[in-house]
Ligand SMILES: Cc1ncc(C[n+]2csc(CCOP(=O)(O)OP(=O)(O)O)c2C)c(N)n1
């Protein structure tokens with residue numbers, strides 16, 4: 001390393017406000033680890049950032065195929081970063097398939113670093129190329145740097161006596177080292193992480209560290225082709241505080257646990273594995289020291305039923321799935337509505353219908369959440385906007401479910417649950433507790449009396465002497481809870497169930513405006529993970545002097561009580577969403593406003609430019 | 622406290638709710654309700670700690686008629702919902718009441734899993750070999766040829782044997798009884814309640830409206846003694862009006878056969894002795910059917926193992942101990958949020 005100091009100073013780093021880098025390779029190439037290490041180093045360097053892990057659908061797709069490509073994208077900058085980035089500034093392609101799959105995303109003139117060591121005829125063919133794209137002029141719109149990373153890695157790790165296969169496994173660290181050099185990142189956190197990860201297998205740890213350093217040194221010493229520079233992305237202005245990276249899954253697990261603590265209750269978490277919801281089950285199963293029991297049920301119906309049983313017995317039943325699994329839970333959710341028990345259903349949405357595209361993101365279960373049950377069966381629906389927001393939404397779900405004795409559906413999506421984001425860690429002591437109350441007094445007890453304020457019925461749990469009672473899915477008589485087919489009673493109970501949920505609107509914050517004025521020419525209304533792109537797009541148009549506002553909903557049902565009035569103050573309203581127009585229909589029906597739809601269902605998040613274009617079209621119209 | 626509170630002994634009628642029972646007059650469910658209420662009185666079951674959970678069907682109306690806690694859920698899902706109740710509060714004594722359609726058709730999957738998990742529940746399957754509530758369609762336990770509104774020319778399906786299904790699912794307590802066996806039924810129910818795991822009890826129940834007399838060939842007073850064997854742990858498998866019939870293993874066919882003790886040189890020592898813990902024997906007993914073999918009644922299998930919720934909560938305790946948490950101490954949420962890499966922005 002000595003001697004390279006001179007070279008280092010010889011480079012003048014080009015300052016960038018933000019950059020988008022994507023690491024792409026075979027599933028076995030360790031791209032997710034590489035990406036998360038780059039994320040960590042970038043966060044430690046003080047940038048704001050957003051990530052997008054893009055997993056292949058197949059568990060172990062044949063090596064070298066396009067469907068086995070795994071990628072990790074990170075967008076980081078000296079300003080607030082709201083999305084994982086529209087276009088790639090840098091693509092690291094560890095094989096031909098990774099190049100083929102991701103080339104579309106690279107911006108014209110963007111940089112592509114390829115491992116030519118992996119561009120042998122066989123790999124080129126497996127990727128579906130007739131001939132190597134490096135040999136013709138198909139890449140002439142980009143700056144392509146060909147490096148034999150495979151060979152360099154093998155040389156770097158030679159002293160550690162690894163097999164060829166093991167040696168090549170260090171290739172991702174070599175590539176990471178090169179990118180660290182390019183952006184001037186500190187590799188010490190990654191080295192510490194490698195030592196921890198391979199504790200007890202020192203030669204592997206050392207080899208990976210050697211590869212990382214070799215990649216970095218290569219950048220410093222090699223004659224890079226013209227046009228390849230080093231960059232500096234200065235720290236962003238970020239609110240002071242303690243930070244960490246968090247995925248939506250982690251934040252949801254912690255938010256639910258925090259909610260339990262605030263309610264003074266335990267959670268019984270019941271789930272059946274499904275992409276991309278399984279990680280929440282995994283996360284909570286590993287936190288048994290907290291107030292949680294986890295249950296992997298035989299199917300989603302059983303998971304939901306067990307959660308309801310747990311709520312009946314005095315815990316908070318939580319069940320989690322993705323669209324197809326939530327469909328199976330539907331009948332049981334109706335039971336929780338009829339028996340007025342707390343229940344939380346977390347739906348990590350994915351592209352549908354049917355099995356759809358399990359690893360691709362979408363927001364197309366809004367109708368399912370709000371309307372998708374037999375009978376008039378209202379419940380509360382919340383949506384998280386970002387990984388960190390899952391913490392707040394998890395708490396809010398526990399609060400509303402226990403206070404109103406009702407199921408709450410929480411919508412996240414494949415993007416939010418997998419993506420990680422730097423998160424300013426809140427102080428748990430700042431949260432107001434909302435202790436739940438069980439009924440205990442047999443005097444005048446009936447299972448279907450109602451709290452004057454919330455309209456919730458009493459939570460009378462088995463084990464309480466004198467409160468023995470029977471409930472079920474058959475229509476109840478008001479107050480007594482006895483089975484009733486009385487026409488007037490059914491009308492009354494239907495009204496009460498609807499009124500109770502509508503009532504919750506008095507207990508949720510009024511809708512605020514994220515950016516812009518509270519009235520004007522155009523409001524962009526979003527929900528869930530479109531937050532990032534809408535926020536940036538609105539920011540950009542405002543910077544150009546357009547009077548546009550961003551409004552983002554957390555409470556989907558009931559809608560915030562002032563929403564109608566707020567949206568009425570705008571000439572136009574558009575609703576970008578990753579479905580075929582669901583929230584927009586709800587808003588038009590509920591608020592009678594002529595909102596316009598802006599839809600996208602490609603399995604990929606919105607690009608900022610797409611939302612900008614939609615806004616411009618409205619403004620020019 | 623010096624005053625010793627001697628609560629009044631609860632009678633069977635104290636386990637009746639204030640709701641009018643609405644089964645068809647003459648339905649076998651009445652007799653089962655009576656037997657259960659007697660059992661609860663015999664056990665002096667605390668009403669506040671007892672929960673009846675049911676699915677949907679005539680049988681599943683049961684919880685409304687018992688003065689304990691009760692949850693009438695949705696079709697087929699009672700075992701799953703009851704699993705949640707037990708996980709949430711293992712102290713509760715939970716009974717599941719289900720029908721043959723509820724348990725073996727729409728809820729077959731849940732029954733399988735609740736049994737193999739050994740969740741501490743008493744599962745009472747009222748088998749009337751018909752869908753009562755939906756007005757008489759054939760069910761998964763109906764014998765082939767059953768004529769019903771949906772099978773006017775007779776069903777062509779092979780039925781499932783409920784006790785054999787339970788054993789195949791890994792149930793460790795399996796018993797059978799009949800609605801009319803008012804003496805035996807409470808004893809079987811008490812054994813089931815004492816077993817700390819999933820206890821499965823098939824109760825043959827006469828649906829007087831849609832399947833009247835379907836069990837008559839072995840439950841009628843006239844045929845009963847010769848067509849039923851009441852199995853008792855440690856006692857020979859002997860039955861018959863004259864108590865001279867016995868069950869013997871035919872080593873050539875590996876099947877049970879009926880012998881008459883004292884006939885053809887057959888001694889009582891050749892008759893098998895019931896061993897509740899013997900799974901192979903239990904499987905053979907559960908499968909027996911007339912006309913060649915009697916129907917086994919009583920506790921067919923009982924081989925205890927730790928219950929699911931016991932193991933789950935034991936693991937939780939172990940994890941808490943490993944984390945150095947004392948009884949009742951809650952781990953720090955702020956610490957959870959701050960675990961792993963953190964950095965400070967000034
Ligand atoms: C999801 C659903 N499907 C169908 C029904 C209609 N249904 C109610 S009870 C029943 C069958 C009940 O048969 P069984 O379990 O044998 O009970 P029995 O009435 O004979 O006691 C059916 C099909 C229902 N209530 N819910």
Ligand code: SF4
Pocket residue numbers: 643644645647648649650679680749753754827828829830831
């Ligand atoms: S239909 Fe049959 S099972 Fe149902 S209540 Fe009437 S007699 Fe009993």
Ligand SMILES: [Mg+2]
Pocket residue numbers: 678720721722747748749750751752753760
């Ligand atoms: Mg039946």
